[in-house]
Amino acid sequence: MRIGIIGSGVAGSLLAEGLLGSPHHDVVVFERAAAGEHAEAGTGLNLGPNALKALRLHAPARHDALRAASLPWRRWLVELTDGTPLLDLDLLSVAEEPGVRIRWSELYRALRAPVAHMTRHGRALEALEEDAAGRLVPVFRAPFGALIREGGFDLLIGGDGRYSRLRALTAGEPVPEHLGLCIWRLLVTEADDCPFDDYGQWFRGSNRLLAFRVPGNAVYIAGTFRLGGDVPIPEEARTAAHQRALFTPEGAAPSPAVSWMLGRIEADLGGIHWARTQEAPMLRHAAGGRALFLGDAAQAMVPTLGQGATQAIEDGTIAAAILRAGGDAAAVAAWRDPRVDFARRLSLAASDTILGTDPVEGTLEKGRAPFLAELHRLYTEVPGPEELALPARVAAA
Ligand SMILES: Cc1cc2nc3c(=O)[nH]c(=O)nc-3n(C[C@H](O)[C@H](O)[C@H](O)COP(=O)(O)OP(=O)(O)OC[C@H]3O[C@@H](n4cnc5c(N)ncnc54)[C@H](O)[C@@H]3O)c2cc1C
Structure with missing residues (x-):
């Protein structure tokens, strides 16, 4: 079977690696970026323990490579911007290994x-x-402008991200759902004086800072605030003074962590990447099963639980195991769609505190048994290769 993978991002690269050496699959990856060009992605991210479990079960060499290139995500700390503690969750209480x-x-x-x-x-x-x-x-359009054809494929995989061209060509442009939230991100380098390390969130009302250290003495900061509807991000919101006002507590000094971030936002304002949070409706395949979508091309979701790239990792590793076992696009959908639907619904439910629910009550709820049980399910329910063998897949369908 001749397979063409569009996009060597998270899902596309893992799918290609998972099919390496398969006698039944002749695979080519097509990527619009130049070789060695990884910079466009910028900033940092946290990958959930379920991404690491999928890699451990299906691609152990990649599991070790990611661990070597990263810091462990063990803790989820939530405070108000004046330092009032709300939650300090040990991820190992709900997962088998750190993110x-x-x-x-x-x-x-x-x-x-x-x-x-x-x-x-x-x-x-x-x-x-x-x-x-x-x-x-x-x-394909090549950088010098020419159109290039690379022959016919039995299966094309859309690993080409949130604005998937393959999905648009085979099923039409998805209509995104805007959540009326601005989310910006910033990578602070030379962060020796940063007073925190692992993953934290700091709330003032529904305005939220989220930050953690990443390798190379850098810190990733993301800010979220409501826009009041499906409107563009106003110019005045992109100023240091506006951002300081959003996150400064009323009648109290900001905590040392928040104070440090406010200083860096001011110093590095030009390095901020501004975006609006949106979801796209889920779609796994089109063109009679000849086009299969993975990662954001299938399921762009809200970033609240750090599950976008995490689910793209599950998608790439698990789809490879299913195709190797003789499965098709419908078999991938049978395994992946219920799981992704669960991850999307939980991510949306966990967005309550940035969408207007009281951050104190909404956060305390996340430390209670029902939410922790959902997190445990999210972080651990990843099938291994033996479960994905064809008979089990048919049973799941
Ligand atoms: C603000 C923000 C914060 C986020 N934080 C996190 C986080 O902390 N944790 C997390 O798990 N996720 C996070 N995500 C989500 C994450 O970015 C995506 O879910 C993830 O990158 C999707 O992976 P993918 O493989 O589907 O696509 P991508 O990784 O986007 O890869 C797509 C690839 O396709 C290529 N491509 C695109 N178009 C074409 C074309 N026409 N032809 C050929 N090649 C093409 C691109 O160059 C790229 O290599 C965040 C997203 C946002 C917006």
Whole structure:
């Protein structure tokens, strides 16, 4: 079977690695970025313990490479911006191993390395045609402007992210749902004087700072605040004074952690990447099963629990195991859709405190048994290769 993977991001790279050496699959990866170009991703991210479990079970060499390139994510601390403590969760109380804190560039570097030899760079999917055998023929735009055809494929995989061209070409542009939230992110380098290490969140009303250290003496900071509807981010919100006002507690001094972040926001304002939070409806396959979507192309979700790239890791590793076992796009959907639906619903439910629920009550709720049981399910319910063998897959379907 000839498989073309569009995009060597998180899901696409892992799928390609998982199919390496398969006698039944002839795989090529097409990536619009140039070889060695990982910088566009910027900033940092946290990957949930379930991503590490998927790698441990399906791609142990990648598990070790990510651990080596990252810091462990063991703790989830929540405070008000004046330092009032609300939650201090030990992740090992709900997971089998810690998650990771990593820089985007290092994540891409670690995942792309094993499939570099099968990746054609400078190929941006632009159009689709069909050959006489009814196979999809992707048409790529090369950096010098020419259109390139690379032949027909039995299966095309959309690993091309949130604005998937493959999904748009086969199923139409998805209509995103805006949550009326601005989310900005900043990578602070040379952060010797940063007073915190592991993952923390700091609330003033529904305005939230989220931050943690990543390797290379750097700190990732993300700020979230409500926009009051599906509107563009106002220019005046992009100033240091506005951001300081959003996160400064009323009638009290900011905690040392918040005070440090406010100083760095002011100093590095130009380095902030501004965005609005949105979700896209889930879609696993199209074109009669000849196009299969993984990661954000299938399921762009709110970033609240750090599950976007985490689910892309589950997608890439698990889809590889299913295809190797002889499964098809429908089999991948049967395994992945209920799981992703659960992760999306939990991520949305956990967004209550940035959407207007009282942050004190909403956070205390996250330390109670019902939410902890959901987190345990999220972090541990990852099937191993033996469960994904065909008979089990048929049973799941
Ligand atoms: C503000 C913010 C914070 C986030 N924080 C986290 C976090 O902490 N933890 C977490 O797990 N997730 C986080 N996410 C989500 C995460 O970024 C995505 O879910 C993840 O990158 C999806 O992986 P993917 O493999 O689907 O796509 P990507 O990693 O986006 O890869 C897509 C690849 O396709 C290539 N490509 C795109 N178009 C084409 C084309 N036409 N032709 C060829 N190649 C193409 C791109 O160059 C890229 O290599 C965050 C997202 C946002 C917006």
